[in-house]
Amino acid sequence: MRRTVPVALGEPEVDDDVQVTSSSPSRRPQLRTEFDFQLPRGYLDGDGVLHRSGTMRLATARDELLPLYDARVQENPAFTTVVLLSRVITSLGTLPGITSNVVENMFASDVAFLQDLYRRINAEGHTRAAVVCPSCEHRFEVDISGGRLGES
Template sequence: HRLRTEFEFELPRGYVDEAGTVHRHGSMRLATARDELRPQIDLRVKENPAYLSVVLLSQVITRLGAITDVHAGVVERMYATDVAFLQDFYRRVNSEGHTRAAVTCPHCEGGFEVDLSGGRLGES
């Protein structure tokens, strides 16, 4: 089977653009070694190491709603909860290679998998 390189997500809050439009659905591609190395030479990262995740996310997010040019300025203007969500999503996609997680029902103790990439329960 083919390697999956694009992963859909849905932001908890959503990015609000200049026109007031909320963008929640997007996609992130797998990171390359170059993606992880490039921020190291970015002057903004050298001045402020916390900026690394902004640069990294801006490189791997391929689409956010109608926005196809996701640059550092877009990530900077996102709500902190959405950035935290994307950092976690990035880790899941790039370390485990998938967005599924095993969970246990608190009521019946039954185990099942959920897809953390967005969508609502019951949707496929």
């Protein structure tokens, strides 16, 4: 389920993550605030269950400020990523909640993927990346958040 909020008319244009719904005659655009993803490797919990599908929400200023007051971040600034990701990942597989301990125990490739996804949705406003086929040099876009089998 994606959460959306109305965008008032006359505000600056929102990138490709604006969805128009036909629930009202005025057809007001909606801002996408949650993004589904598929981890490249997946988080392996203590019971041996692999969790790959999740959702990340847009970050707020509070999300970026609160880690600065965390003792673990003050001791080691590299821990900022762990605390920040644990705040904005709203779901991962069947886990009841996402804590900094979950993010700490993810594979490095998954953390790198989540950092890139965070940057894309919060700085660029989308989850697409431009790519070039190495064989035929055809240029196209892929959605890096992942999806069903056979999709990027």
